[in-house]
Amino acid sequence: MKIHIPVTDHANFSFSECLVFLRRSDKECLHEVEGNTLHKVIVANGTPVLATITHAPDKKGLAVEISPDVDGDMAANYIKNYITHWLHLDADLHPFYTFAKKDKVLSPLIRQYKGLRLIGIPELFEALTWTITGQQINLSFAYTLKQRLIHAYGSSVVNNGRAYYVYPQPATIAALEPADLIAMQFSRSKADYIISLARAMAEERLTLAHLQTLDYTAAREYLISFKGIGNWSANYVLMKFSRFWQALPLEDAGLHNALKQQLQLPVKPSLAEIKAYTQHWQQHAAYATFYLWRSLQQ
Numbered sequence: 001m002k003i004h005i006p007v008t009d010h011a012n013f014s015f016s017e018c019l020v021f022l023r024r025s026d027k028e029c030l031h032e033v034e035g036n037t038l039h040k041v042i043v044a045n046g047t048p049v050l051a052t053i054t055h056a057p058d059k060k061g062l063a064v065e066i067s068p069d070v071d072g073d074m075a076a077n078y079i080k081n082y083i084t085h086w087l088h089l090d091a092d093l094h095p096f097y098t099f100a101k102k103d104k105v106l107s108p109l110i111r112q113y114k115g116l117r118l119i120g121i122p123e124l125f126e127a128l129t130w131t132i133t134g135q136q137i138n139l140s141f142a143y144t145l146k147q148r149l150i151h152a153y154g155s156s157v158v159n160n161g162r163a164y165y166v167y168p169q170p171a172t173i174a175a176l177e178p179a180d181l182i183a184m185q186f187s188r189s190k191a192d193y194i195i196s197l198a199r200a201m202a203e204e205r206l207t208l209a210h211l212q213t214l215d216y217t218a219a220r221e222y223l224i225s226f227k228g229i230g231n232w233s234a235n236y237v238l239m240k241f242s243r244f245w246q247a248l249p250l251e252d253a254g255l256h257n258a259l260k261q262q263l264q265l266p267v268k269p270s271l272a273e274i275k276a277y278t279q280h281w282q283q284h285a286a287y288a289t290f291y292l293w294r295s296l297q298q
C-alpha cells in the first residue's frame with residue numbers, strides 16, 4: 001500500500017531537518033533513519049505494519065509505503081493521521097516564524113533550522129512514561145532505559161531480517177511489579193510511577209478521550225493529578241503529544257542550557273530569569289522551546 005500525506009505550509013517544511021532530530025540517539029528503537037528514509041512500525045486495525053517514509057517535494061508531502069498491505073480506507077486514514085500527528089505535518093509555521101524573526105534568541109535559530117517541525121510522541125502512554133523515565137538523568141541513560149523497557153515488553157515486526165519495535169501497551173506494564181523495572185535500573189520511584197500510570201490507563205481512570213475534551217489549563221491540571229506527573233512532565237506531554245502551542249516546560253534543564261548558550265551567559269539562568277525571558281512567548285512557547293532544544297544537538 002502507498003499513501004500520500006500532504007504537508008501544510010510546505011514552504012516551511014524540511015524533511016532533512018526533521019530527520020536530524022530523529023537521529024539524535026543511536027539507542028532509539030521506535031524508529032530508524034536510513035539515509036533520507038524514515039522507518040516506523042504503526043499498529044493499524046490491530047496489525048503492526050512497517051511504514052517507510054520519504055519526502056515527495058513535487059507533491060508537497062510525504063510518500064509512505066506500508067508493508068505488509070492493510071485493507072480498507074480506515075487503516076490508511078489511521079496511518080495518515082498518525083504520521084501527520086507525529087511529525088506535525090498539519091502545522092502552519094508562519095505565525096511562529098513571524099514572531100521569532102523579532103526575537104534576538106530565536107531569530108538565528110529559525111534561519112539555521114528552517115523547516116523543522118516539532119517532532120512529537122504519537123502515543124499518550126509513551127509520552128507520559130518517557131517524561132518519567134527521563135527525570136533527573138542524562139538523555140543517553142534515559143534512552144538506555146527506554147530501550148530496555150521496549151525490548152523486554154514491546155512487540156516487534158521483522159522486515160528483511162531487521163526488528164522494528166512498538167512501545168509496550170499500558171495493560172502489559174500494568175501487570176508488572178516495581179522489581180521488574182528496578183532490575184533494568186529504573187529507580188524505585190520511577191518504577192512505581194510508570195506502573196501506576198499504566199494501571200490508571202488500563203483501568204480507564206486516565207483516558208485519551210477525556211484529555212482531548214480539555215483546554216490547555218484543564219489538561220495540565222488533569223495530568224498533574226496523577227502521581228509522578230508534575231508541571232514539567234505535564235507541559236512536555238501537552239507540547240509533544242497534545243500539541244498545545246502554549247505548552248512551556250519551564251523547569252526543563254535543556255531549555256535552561258540552551259538559553260544560557262544563546263544569551264552567552266556565564267552561568268545557567270535562574271528559574272525567575274527563565275520566567276522573565278519566556279513570558280512573552282505565549283502561543284509560541286512550544287516551538288520556541290523545541291528550536292532551543294535543537295540548538296543543543298550536534
